[in-house]
Amino acid sequence: MSLPDDELPGLGREAELDAAIEAVLMVVDAPVPATQLAEVLEQPAARVTTALERLAASYAGSPDASGSAPMRERGFELRRTDEGWRFASRARFAPYVERFVLDGQRARLTRAALETLAVVAYRQPVTRARVSAVRGVNVDGVMRTLTARGLIVEAGVDGATGGTLYRTTELFLERLGLGSLDELPPIAPLLPEVDDIDEL
Amino acid sequence: MSLPDDELPGLGREAELDAAIEAVLMVVDAPVPATQLAEVLEQPAARVTTALERLAASYAGSPDASGSAPMRERGFELRRTDEGWRFASRARFAPYVERFVLDGQRARLTRAALETLAVVAYRQPVTRARVSAVRGVNVDGVMRTLTARGLIVEAGVDGATGGTLYRTTELFLERLGLGSLDELPPIAPLLPEVDDIDEL
């Protein structure tokens, strides 16, 4: 697995380091942490992070630190997430990109589905009867659809009522672009605490 | 599938056309023919081919036709094959790329990969969206890995959703020590409380 040193292009110059990072990121299937890149490239992590930031800025059309002429804004960007860095298409070209990547099934969620999803998200784990009480309508069909699409899953049984409990999935978070449930926007502060009302 | 025209960025300027091509090629997981790009971008094929050649030259460090300052050589290149165009790592950085690929690689499948494989095995032929719904997570990356490792293959298109179907391969059976799919142990006895796994 180890390669003879003489095969490795030297990465002393910034342009070469940048290019090496680009080459590696081009084959990755998931975000790559800067530390992992640093290890593979045998460079200090700080230097790699600086390079990643320089690259990200240059794709956005900013002049790079070397003072050379600014590049035009590219159709891709270098995105940093909690898990690491990876290439992504630039948001404003989404309409074109979607014509390629949509696998025949990216129906938008209906309003009823979104509202039901909202109740599950903030009250989880929650029974269907509870969701139904909040929305004032029967939600059986919508809950089945959300389950079939992997946005909610069963999560045990409510001790008191025997009803099946539901919670949201990772797919739900991804669909909304959230890292975790903690990032859910706070619900309107005037929401009364109506747990007890449901009992009456 | 058709989008309102006002959502589409105009591609009259060459820089915009170039960026739109970059956005698409950065995301698509297969070489794209120039004609298909032209169709989706609603541009003449000749204009798109010119743009692709211009991009390829600019990544190689040549001054582009607009006469602006030459970009440095990038770590990626735009490669033209019989099937079309795609981004690839530049050859001279291959030692780093290979090291990176082998670095993260384990011979054994991860738990996530095994679970995904299990869903495909027992539900085949099955779409990625369906597998994703069962597992409640995005399985795109894992499905690509399983495909790359030769454990699953594409098996046509789902009539209802238009999604690509997947099935397991001979290699999968071989690795599990089975002669045929019929020898897969039934899982119904392991799921006494579930009447019909198709419902899940």
Added chain:
Amino acid sequence: MTLTPERTGFQVTLHNFTGPFDLLLQLIGRHELDVTEVALSRVTDDFIAYTAALGGSADLEETTGFLVVAATLLDLKAARLLPSAEVEDEDDLALLEARDVLFARLLQYRAYQQVAALFRELESSARLRYPRAVSLPPELTELLPPVELGVDAARFAEIAAAVFRPAPPPTVGLDHLHAPSVSVPEQVVIMSSRLEEAGRLTFAELCADCEHGVEVVGRFLGVLEMYRSRQVALDQEEAFAELAVRWAPDSEDRGTAALDPGE
């Protein structure tokens, strides 16, 4: 507003609504009323008209949902048309409670509706950037060591079962089969004897032995009953403070609780 003798016929001018709360919110919005104000009697007629128009098109359960809300609205409207009286009898209290529950549910529904709109925005912006997610090129795939599953067929089947099984393993709750039926007079008897002995107990103390929510509700209704029949006096320092119940049979002492629900 013009009063015309003949009805002009019912016209559907609303967006699609899902359920009674949704309809009610839309009506309140159309009248530019605040949910938190007493807007309900003003939209009652509209609501009932829509419910009538729902007619045979909706299923029984759905129609019932609308009718429950319609009946509550009618009650509230009727109450507002009558000269305001002392709130004394149980019907008035029930009506106030019904209004509060309806308001609470409406506010709750509206909050989730707002969140759903936010979800819509998040959903559309989250998907604008598509990550590069591509397969390894064949020349690199060839470098990988031969793949191993690391499990045998039996273990593989167990993994499959674990994925398909709804998690966690269901346990059947039986509590709901034995939900006690609670009689208010019974609760009054229990509480009377305790209060007679202790003189004064907080409501929490009175309910200390309750095992189910419905028993607490029964005791609360019992306390109201005893208050009405002048068996007890109620002390409460301020709203939401601890409620104390004093044994005070046939006395004029009504306690220090701010029980005027007209506020």
